[in-house]
Structure formats: C-alpha cells, structure tokens
Amino acid sequence: MHCTFEFDMNNIKERYDIGKVAKQANGAVLLQSGKTTMLATVVMDKTPVEEDFLPLTVQYIEKSYAAGKIPGGFVKREQKPGDFETLTSRVVDRALRPLFPKGFLNPVVITVMVLSVDEESDLQVLALNAASAALYVSDIPIRTAVSGLRVAKIGDEIVFNPKLSQLNESTLDLYLAGTKDDLLMIEMRSIATYESETLPSATVDPILDPTLAQEVILVKKPNAFKEEELAQIILQGKEAINTACQEYEKYFIEVAKSQVEVDIKPEKIDENIWTYIDEIYKDEIYKAINSMAKSERAEALTDIAKKITQDEIAKEQDWDEETILKVVDKYKRKIVRDMILKERKRADGRGLKDVREISIETNILPSAHGSCLFTRGQTQALVVCTIGEKTAAQMYELLTSKGPEYEHFMVHYNFPPFSVGEARPIGAPGRRELGHGNLAKRALEPVVDIPEDKTIRLVSEILESNGSSSMATVCGGALALRAANIETTDLVAGVAMGLVIEGDEYAILTDIMGLEDHDGDMDFKVAGTKDGITALQMDIKVGGIEASILKEALLQAKEARIHILDIMEDAAKNIEINEENLPTTETITVHPSKIAQIIGQAGKTIKEIIEKFEVNIDIERDKGKVKVTGKSKPKVVAACDHIKTITQKDEPEIPQFKEGEILKGKIKRIANFGAFVELPGDIDGLLHISKLSSGRVNRVEDVVNIGDEVEVEVLSQKGHKIELALRRVFK
Structure with missing residues (x-):
C-alpha cells in the first residue's frame, strides 16, 4: 500500500512516501524536503549472531548525481565514503542504537542514500529522520520514532533547523536527537565570529606615513557558551523533538507493517x-x-x-x-x-568529582614545530602541531557545495592497538577515530587564529588509553598550538563525564576511566575555555536523561575544566618555543612609494635580501604591504629589519636628462626586445631593437653585445624609464 505523509515542523517541510520503492526491504521510505530526496531502507537478517552484541550497521551514502556532478578522480564512480558520510553514518547509528533492546542479536543494516540534494538542506537532520521512519514502519519490533534537530543562535534568536546559509551567521551549532520522551544524543560546537578593530600600525611610523599609521584588523571572538544558557537551549530543543516524534508516530502507525517475531535473548545469569x-x-x-x-x-x-x-x-x-x-x-x-x-567512591579510590593526576611536557620532539605530551591518569596523548603553507590545505567537496572547499585547520586522531595492550597491527582510521578527531577539532577551532596564508595540522597519537582520550587530545592540542607559537585566544580543556543511574538514585562522575565508560550509563564529553563551552558530545545508554541531571553534569564538568585549565596555564608559561624550527611570516607596511627601493634596480635589492636571509618576499604595491616568509623566525625578523632600514634611507636622486642629449654608456643586459644601457648616475635606459638601426634588425646581438661601450641619444624620460636611440658603438 502506497501512502504519502507531509509534515511541516521545526522549520522543515518533509514528504514521506511509504510503500512506493524498495518494497523488498523490511522497511523503506522516500523522503523529500525541498529539492532533497533520500531513500532510507532497513533490512534484518533472520538468523541471530552467536556473539552477545547488537550487529547494527548504518550506511549513509551520497550519490554525485544528486548534485548534478560526476565523481572526480580516475575512477568515475563513488568510492569509499568521505569524512562527512562517515560522520553522518555515526550520528544516525548513535541515535538509533539505544532503541534496540538488550538481547537483540539479529543483524540489521540501515542504508540512507541521497538521490537529489538542495544546497540549503541539512542532510544530517534529514538522514536521521528518514532512517528513523524506515525503521518505524518496518516489521522489526521497534515502535519508537526518533527525530533530529539542528539549533542555531543568530544574534539573540534561537532558530530550529536553520538553512545552511543561516548557519554561517550563527554562533551555535547544536545537533540533538531524541524520542518523544528522552534525549538520546547531543553534538554541539560554538562558532567564532570576527569583529573589526582599528589599531595603531606596528610597522608604520605615523610621522613619516600618517595615512598608514592606523590599520583595521579582524579580531576573533570564540563565543563560548555558559552552562546555564546551553542547558536552557537544549531543553527548548528537547520540547521541539517531543512534538515532532508524537506527530510522526501518530501517522506512521497507520502504515507500519505487522511486527515479526524476533528472538530476544535475555541476559541469563547462573x-x-x-x-x-x-x-x-x-x-x-x-x-x-x-x-x-x-x-x-x-x-x-x-x-x-x-x-x-x-x-x-x-x-x-x-x-x-x-x-x-x-x-x-x-x-x-x-x-x-x-x-x-x-x-560514593570509585574503583581507583577517587571521589565522584576528582580528576586524575595530570602531567604535561611540551616541545619534546626536537624537529617538530610544536608538540605536547599530555598524561591524565593512564590516558596519554602525544599531540604534534605542524604549520604548512596555504597550499597544504585539505581539499574536499560537499554535495551541497558548488565547488571544492579547503580545510586549513585539521585534527587527526590515531588510536593504535598498543595503547590498550592489544596485539594487533595498526590499520586505517575507522569511524571512532574520525569522530574523536572531529570532536577535538570542533573544540579547538573557535580559539585558533589561523594566519590567512597558513595551514595547521594537529595529530594526536594515543599512546595509552584508559578513558577520555579524545579530551586528552583537546588538552594536548591546545598546548601543542601554543608550543608552535600559534596564536589562540584562550586555552581549551576537555573532560569526559559519566553517569550511573538506578531507579531514583544517580551519580555523576568526573573524568571517567575506561571501566566507568564500559559499565556506566552515559558518555558525556565537554570541552571549553574558562568562559564557557566550545564543544560537547553526549551519548546515553539508558532511555534518556533528565534536564536537571544534564544541567548538574554541565556544572560539574565546569569545575573539572577550570581545574585542568589552571594546570595547563602553568605549563603554557614554561613553554620554550623552538623558533629555529618554525616557519614564520611577518608582514610590514611601508608607504607605497618606498616599494621601488625594496625591489631595487632590475630586482637587484630584493634578490639580495632573499638570498642573504633565505626568505620569500611577496609585495602588494598598492597597499604597501611586504610579506616575508621563511623557515627560521630569526632570519625572517632580520630580513624585515633590513627592509625597514632600506625604506628609511633617503631615496637617491634620479638623474634628469634632456630630450636629444647625447650620452655614453655600456651595454648591461640584452633581451629579445632590446638592450639595457648603464648610463651616468647609475641608472639604466632602454635601447629598443627598433632604435638600433635605421633598417630592420633581426637580433639585438647582430648590432651590440654585453660590455660594448655605446653612444646614445635620449628620446624621452619618465622617472626611472628612459628611452634611447643608438648613435654608434665603440669597438
């Protein structure tokens, strides 16, 4: 039976077609929202597995044709999933997994395919809604709808499910998933904004160049969120999810298939x-x-x-x-x-709010740009910072983007098996590694001031793991950035919180270890500065979490975060930056009229600076900006000082010649179009090929050669540009 349902909730219009396509799957829906079309299917194997775990697989797949594109690369078909596809699969999995009862051992595969895309659509929200609907109307014995919700804060207004263009104006990116009764998952990041400030120029003398004595700069504002405000926003989102799920269940129950018998194997304890x-x-x-x-x-x-x-x-x-x-x-x-x-005590003897002992060492790798060994209890992360040029950015392409985009700040998380004492070879990063790296990036990105001509990569090598390795990555990453002399507005620390709940009794745990993660009911990671939260991730293993407990957990995490930040600040004061290692860029501003002095005659001066100080120099003539880049900060600074010295010298007076004046000179350089003549006053004039003879000349060398002494006539002079005509060559 083919049925269609339309919903208009939380700023998203959705149309669900059920019973139209993929009818051999246990459950399938075709979801349309604007120009976006998704197919979600659910298939269950009738044979349960022997192992005691839920064999659930979620695949989110984007088809290039959905955006009218052909896959790039040598093979013109979709290959392995990109990072966004992997992270979206993980989001859907984390939201739907709690619905399956303990002892459900039949393999289930949920597939979401994007068939058509609207560039304003939030594909993660729609993917979860489609997958949940397909599961709900299937014959699998689960009758609970899950809804996804994106929350933004634009100005002072809270906006549910903003368009992607609106999200660019937001200071908050909050993703929630839940049922009509419970909140199951939270992902949050704060979004930095920039404010313009007018400051006195650090490189221009206001007496010499009053027009350039002030410059407008953009200052990064992290926009960390206070715990109380964030808890209130999450509560508003939970209410919106409640309304949506009730609507879904009200209509989907009409077309849901009859449930099949599934052998739920209850836990049997002898x-x-x-x-x-x-x-x-x-x-x-x-x-x-x-x-x-x-x-x-x-x-x-x-x-x-x-x-x-x-x-x-x-x-x-x-x-x-x-x-x-x-x-x-x-x-x-x-x-x-x-x-x-x-x-009210824990296996290692700690109280519920105690943080494990922390030790920090910075710049322990002699050849790296910046490094930090962060150890908390038996969790240890070695985080290494590398600074590259702008061209080293990671290129990627989203289905909703019009062209390739570039990632100039990367955080890569590696979890080798030896970190937990397992004898396995290191393999390619999986969903967990990508998810933890993405969480650390979201936590750190709001405070990192990335130079516009640079790319920054952080790599976290987990050397030992006993809980909260992603938060160790955040702490180590913040200090590795400082160790590489990268400007950050604040230090960021992260802590993993846990929850144990039995009936009306509950306990919130600070800085959970692996044992408490495994046997607890919640994994709640909070990262931020002393001012507030920059990133948050929550997964709940029991039905849901009360708003009051959530707020208490956030405030308890704040206490731990400030404790950790105090230790990190002390470590940051003792960082010894290895400036010899660091690629450095310095920009100085001079009056545009001074640029010619830096370049010198025929580029002679600038070439000498580049060779002497081993630097690269880029010049913006109109703005008078000189950008000096090199692998050694002392050499870059010395080059800048040399340039300032050159521009502060009085410019030599340019010799003035009269039209028709006869001069003697020497051929200095030959080009295809003519020869350059060194004239009295240490200035060059151009002897064009057409002015070498009254007749046609095919090659300049047929008339003059480098070193020849010549007699020339001045045809015209405009500043440094002098045009000449040949009168005779002295042999």
Whole structure:
C-alpha cells in the first residue's frame, strides 16, 4: 500500500512516501524536503549472531548525481565514503542504537542514500529522520520514532533547523536527537565570529606615513557558551523533538507493517555461579577492578574465571569457563556501580568529582614545530602541531557545495592497538577515530587564529588509553598550538563525564576511566575555555536523561575544566618555543612609494635580501604591504629589519636628462626586445631593437653585445624609464 505523509515542523517541510520503492526491504521510505530526496531502507537478517552484541550497521551514502556532478578522480564512480558520510553514518547509528533492546542479536543494516540534494538542506537532520521512519514502519519490533534537530543562535534568536546559509551567521551549532520522551544524543560546537578593530600600525611610523599609521584588523571572538544558557537551549530543543516524534508516530502507525517475531535473548545469569562468586571470590574481583589498565583488568578477570573452573563445585556442576567469565563480568559491573551509588567512591579510590593526576611536557620532539605530551591518569596523548603553507590545505567537496572547499585547520586522531595492550597491527582510521578527531577539532577551532596564508595540522597519537582520550587530545592540542607559537585566544580543556543511574538514585562522575565508560550509563564529553563551552558530545545508554541531571553534569564538568585549565596555564608559561624550527611570516607596511627601493634596480635589492636571509618576499604595491616568509623566525625578523632600514634611507636622486642629449654608456643586459644601457648616475635606459638601426634588425646581438661601450641619444624620460636611440658603438 502506497501512502504519502507531509509534515511541516521545526522549520522543515518533509514528504514521506511509504510503500512506493524498495518494497523488498523490511522497511523503506522516500523522503523529500525541498529539492532533497533520500531513500532510507532497513533490512534484518533472520538468523541471530552467536556473539552477545547488537550487529547494527548504518550506511549513509551520497550519490554525485544528486548534485548534478560526476565523481572526480580516475575512477568515475563513488568510492569509499568521505569524512562527512562517515560522520553522518555515526550520528544516525548513535541515535538509533539505544532503541534496540538488550538481547537483540539479529543483524540489521540501515542504508540512507541521497538521490537529489538542495544546497540549503541539512542532510544530517534529514538522514536521521528518514532512517528513523524506515525503521518505524518496518516489521522489526521497534515502535519508537526518533527525530533530529539542528539549533542555531543568530544574534539573540534561537532558530530550529536553520538553512545552511543561516548557519554561517550563527554562533551555535547544536545537533540533538531524541524520542518523544528522552534525549538520546547531543553534538554541539560554538562558532567564532570576527569583529573589526582599528589599531595603531606596528610597522608604520605615523610621522613619516600618517595615512598608514592606523590599520583595521579582524579580531576573533570564540563565543563560548555558559552552562546555564546551553542547558536552557537544549531543553527548548528537547520540547521541539517531543512534538515532532508524537506527530510522526501518530501517522506512521497507520502504515507500519505487522511486527515479526524476533528472538530476544535475555541476559541469563547462573544464580549458582553468582552466589558462589559472591561468597568466595568477591575480594579477588575487587582486587581485579583495581587493575586500572584495561588489559591488566581483563587478564585478572580471566584468571579468576579459570581458577573457578578448577574448583570442585565447578566440576560437579559442569560450569564452563565462558559462562563463568560472563558471570564474573556482570558481578564486576555490579560492584563498580554499587561502590559509586552507595559508597560514593570509585574503583581507583577517587571521589565522584576528582580528576586524575595530570602531567604535561611540551616541545619534546626536537624537529617538530610544536608538540605536547599530555598524561591524565593512564590516558596519554602525544599531540604534534605542524604549520604548512596555504597550499597544504585539505581539499574536499560537499554535495551541497558548488565547488571544492579547503580545510586549513585539521585534527587527526590515531588510536593504535598498543595503547590498550592489544596485539594487533595498526590499520586505517575507522569511524571512532574520525569522530574523536572531529570532536577535538570542533573544540579547538573557535580559539585558533589561523594566519590567512597558513595551514595547521594537529595529530594526536594515543599512546595509552584508559578513558577520555579524545579530551586528552583537546588538552594536548591546545598546548601543542601554543608550543608552535600559534596564536589562540584562550586555552581549551576537555573532560569526559559519566553517569550511573538506578531507579531514583544517580551519580555523576568526573573524568571517567575506561571501566566507568564500559559499565556506566552515559558518555558525556565537554570541552571549553574558562568562559564557557566550545564543544560537547553526549551519548546515553539508558532511555534518556533528565534536564536537571544534564544541567548538574554541565556544572560539574565546569569545575573539572577550570581545574585542568589552571594546570595547563602553568605549563603554557614554561613553554620554550623552538623558533629555529618554525616557519614564520611577518608582514610590514611601508608607504607605497618606498616599494621601488625594496625591489631595487632590475630586482637587484630584493634578490639580495632573499638570498642573504633565505626568505620569500611577496609585495602588494598598492597597499604597501611586504610579506616575508621563511623557515627560521630569526632570519625572517632580520630580513624585515633590513627592509625597514632600506625604506628609511633617503631615496637617491634620479638623474634628469634632456630630450636629444647625447650620452655614453655600456651595454648591461640584452633581451629579445632590446638592450639595457648603464648610463651616468647609475641608472639604466632602454635601447629598443627598433632604435638600433635605421633598417630592420633581426637580433639585438647582430648590432651590440654585453660590455660594448655605446653612444646614445635620449628620446624621452619618465622617472626611472628612459628611452634611447643608438648613435654608434665603440669597438
């Protein structure tokens, strides 16, 4: 049965066609919004997997033809997904995964294909809405709608689902996903703005050049958000999502397929094993929990399970090691959660609000532009900053963009297996690595003042991981930028928060470690400056989170962030910048009339400066701007000082010749169009090929050669430009 539904909610008009296409899938919808068309399908395998995990796969795929484009590159078809496709797949996965009950083991594949695109459409919002609708109307036993919502702040106005052009004017980019009852996911970044300021020029003498003594510059404003304001905006968004989900469910239930039987395998805990562990091995499991490294803890729990299998009762009851290990893991989870909720302490002895010990070392890599080794507990990130030219930017193309775009600030996150004690080779970065790198970039980008002619790349190598490695990347990245002498408006720190909730009891955890991430109910990452939040990411494992708990978590994260920033500020004061390593650009402004002195006759002066100081020089004649770039800051500064010295000298007086005056000179240089003659007064004149003879001359060298002494007549003079005619050559 083909049905069509139209919705106009939260500033988005959507049309859903159900039962029209892809009818062999368990569920499918065709979503249209403006010129954007998406196909979302859901397919479930009837055979469950043996492993105890949800085998859910989400694929978001953009087709080039959707924007009237042919794929670039040698192969003219879509290849591996780009970063935006990967991150969007991850967003949809994180929002829909909580809907599946524990014990759902049938493989499910959700595919969203973009078939046509409107350049103003928010593809991440539409992708989630389409995927949720396809899942809702399918025969898979899930009847909960999820809605995505983008929130912007333009001026003082909160705007739901802004057009992409409006988002460019916003100071906030907040993405929410939730059901009619619960908020499931948050992604947020603040967007920096620029304000113009008129300042006295640092390079122009106001007495010599009063017209250039002041210059207008753009000053970056980070726009970090206060916790209370952000919590209020999130609450408004939650209410909008609630309304949307109720509308979806009201109409989609009419066409939803009859649900198929799916064998939900409930968690089975052998009570006899549980009781035996509680009586005999409780203290040993406590001790194993204190093995803070993931690999050590896993090994200790495995050893306990093996030990139990050797006990008489295990042999009598025929308990196998795999079953015992599952019970041990569940018992460990109970201990961890009980300690937190009842004793208000954690496995490593910390209080709920305590941050692990932090150590910071900067510029430990001699040849790198900037580096920071940031260690928090047993999480360690080595973050390295590299400064490149503008041409080193990463080129990418979005489906909604008219042409290629360039990324001048990159954050790449690597998670080698040895960081958690796993014996695996390093492979290509996956969704998790891309997601963590993107989160760190969103946290740092508002405070980084990227020179317009530069590209900055941060690489985070996670050397050890026991929770919150993405936030260690933020902290290490902020200091690596400072270590590379990159201007930042503020330092940025990040902290991962956790939540344990049982009924009406709950506990918010600061700076969670891997154990608490695994056994807790929330992963909540908050990054920002002392002024407020620049980036935020939340994933909830239980049904949702109350607004009051969310606000409390934000304020508790603020306490931790300020504590970490205090430590980072002390470390920043002790940074020793290796200026010999740093590529440097200095721009000085002179009066436009002085540019000729810098260039010199036939470029002689500027060539000497470039060779002597090993720099590159770019000149904007009209504005009098001289940009000096080099690999060594001392040499760049010395070149600038030399240029200032040249421009402060009195310009030599230009000799003045009369028309028809006869002069003697020497041929200095030959070109195809004529010869340059060195005249009295150390100035050159041009002897055009047409002025070498009364007849036709094919080659200048047929008449004169370099070094010849000649007698010439002055035809005209305009400043430095002197035109000559040949009278005779002295042989």
